Amino acid sequence: MNEPEDGRRPAEGEAGATVRRSGLRNPEAAVRGLGAGTLALEAIVLLLAIQPIRILGGDLSGWGIGLVIFLAVVAAVLAGCMRRGWAWGAGTALQVLLxxxxxAHWSLTALGVIFGLAWAYALYVRRSILG
Known part of the structure; x- marks a missing residue:
């Protein structure tokens, strides 16, 4: 960083000043953590929702349960892949699949709306922090 000869730090907007969009030390890691946390929470909720759906709804068949387990596994894998740029697009596709x-069952639409909104917020935070 180019500091003036008088030893003071340049103000934002002056020549030699570095502009930080956020106060975070590592904004990329923070955004990845938000995305991974959202997907991990989604995986846990999907797995925990199987039994209540079966008991209350009653019409979730074997392939429907398999679909829920598949979506939970995909969410967990994507949570671990957030370092890759394609994981954000795949996370969006996961919300559409949900x-x-x-x-298969109306409650999956409700979960899809809830986690779709959470994912949209994560994408908004990502765009606002990383630009």
Whole structure:
């Protein structure tokens, strides 16, 4: 960083000043953590939702349970892949698949809306922090 000869630090907007978009030390890691946390929470909720759906709804068949388990595994794998740029797009596709899972049971649509909104917020935070 180019400091003036008088030893003071340049103010934001002056020549030689570095502009930081956030006060975070490592904004990329913070955003990855938000995305990974959202997907990990989604995986846990999906797995925990199987039994209540079976008891209360009653019409979730074997392939529907398999779909929920598949979506939970995909969410967990994507949570571990957040260092890759494609994981954000894949996370968005996962939210669409969860919404489409509403064809198996209405409660999956409800979970899809909830986690779709959480994912949209994570994407908004990512865009606002990283630019």
């Amino acid at each position: 919404l489409a899972g509403g064809l």
